[in-house]
Amino acid sequence: MDDRYGTDVLAAGWRDKGRKTSRPVAAELDLVVEVAGDGYCGAITRVENGNVELEDRKGRTRVFPLGAGFLVEGEPVALVVPTAQPRGRRRTASGSFVADDGRARVALPSRILVEGRHDAELVEKVWGADLRTEGVVVEFLQGVDLLHDLLRDEPPTAERRYGVLVDHLVPGSKETRIAEQIARGPHGVHVRIVGHPFVDVWQCVKPAALGIARWPEVPRGQDWKTGICRGLGWPSETKEDLGLAWQRILSRVTTYRDLEPALLGRVEELIDFVTAP
Structure with a gap:
């Protein structure tokens, strides 16, 4: 006689009969x-x-930890590390396809200028492969205040254009006033100045990349980077502390997805500007 309850209730695996297994x-x-x-x-x-x-x-x-406990289209799955794909085009950290020959071009006369070392390091980490392929050099100004001097000493031309990325480009800011002055001046046609709205390029990194919900609020009158470090519970007493804090932030950036859209579009705009024929 067919016993629908089975013959041995203590047999191994009796609880799992009929239960769906997670496919990898x-x-x-x-x-x-x-x-x-x-x-x-x-x-x-x-x-x-x-x-x-x-x-x-x-x-x-x-x-979440990899493994079981997930659903794809309602079916239980166990997420596993993807295997390397030997075929297919690879992408750079900016999301662009890697050039077929992978060789850097000779540097163009046009270049991208950023305000400081941290800006340059962030641009290099995400767009470095693209810039080397295009032959674009990134230099830092040590402050947008020095842009007038650079344009006077090394004026841009149609063949040597400057794309400039600045912090805190918002209505009424010092950076915006300088950008407007240059745009109206004799070099404006060969210079493109864009920026993001944040106080510093640190904030262009998404908080989620650091595992935090949001960037700390810094009290008015306090050095911004020092306040950020204190808000995060990081050492903040010396320049070395602030430098290590930036390296900690930068290490969490592996792809353009870790950056705010307010920065992404502006950098792409500058690359297009300085590489246009």
Whole structure:
């Protein structure tokens, strides 16, 4: 006689009969998955150190360990580290396709200017491969106040254009006044000045990349970088402390996805400007 209850209730695995197993799925970027435990749903934006980062439609991110506990189209899956793909075109940190020959071009006479070393290091980390392919050199000014002197000593031309990236380019700021003066001046046609609205390029890194909800508020009158470090509980007493803080921030940037859109579009605009025929 067929016993629908089975013959041995103590047999191994009797609780798992009929239960769906999780099939392994590669944790590819942009794959949308659901967390089985709480219903959180998001696209994969990062896979590292045995964890996967998901970003929901509101831009909020959460980190989970790889493995089982996820759903794809309602089916249970176990997320695993993607295997390297030997074929197909690779992308740079900026999202561009890697050039076929991978060789840098001879430097163009046109160049991109940024306000300081941190700006230059961030641009290099995300757009460095693209800039070398295009032959674009990035230099830092040590302050937008020195831009007038540079244009006087090395005036731009149609063949040598300057793209300038500045911090805190908002209505009424010193940076905006300087940009407007240059745009109206004799060199304006060969200079493109753009910027982001943040006090410093540090804020161009998304808080989620650092594992925080938002950047700390800095009291008026306090040095901004010092205030940020104190708000995050980092050492802040010396220039070395601030330099190490920046390296800590920069180390969390691996792709353009870690940066605010307010910076992304502006850098792309400058690259187009200085490489236009």
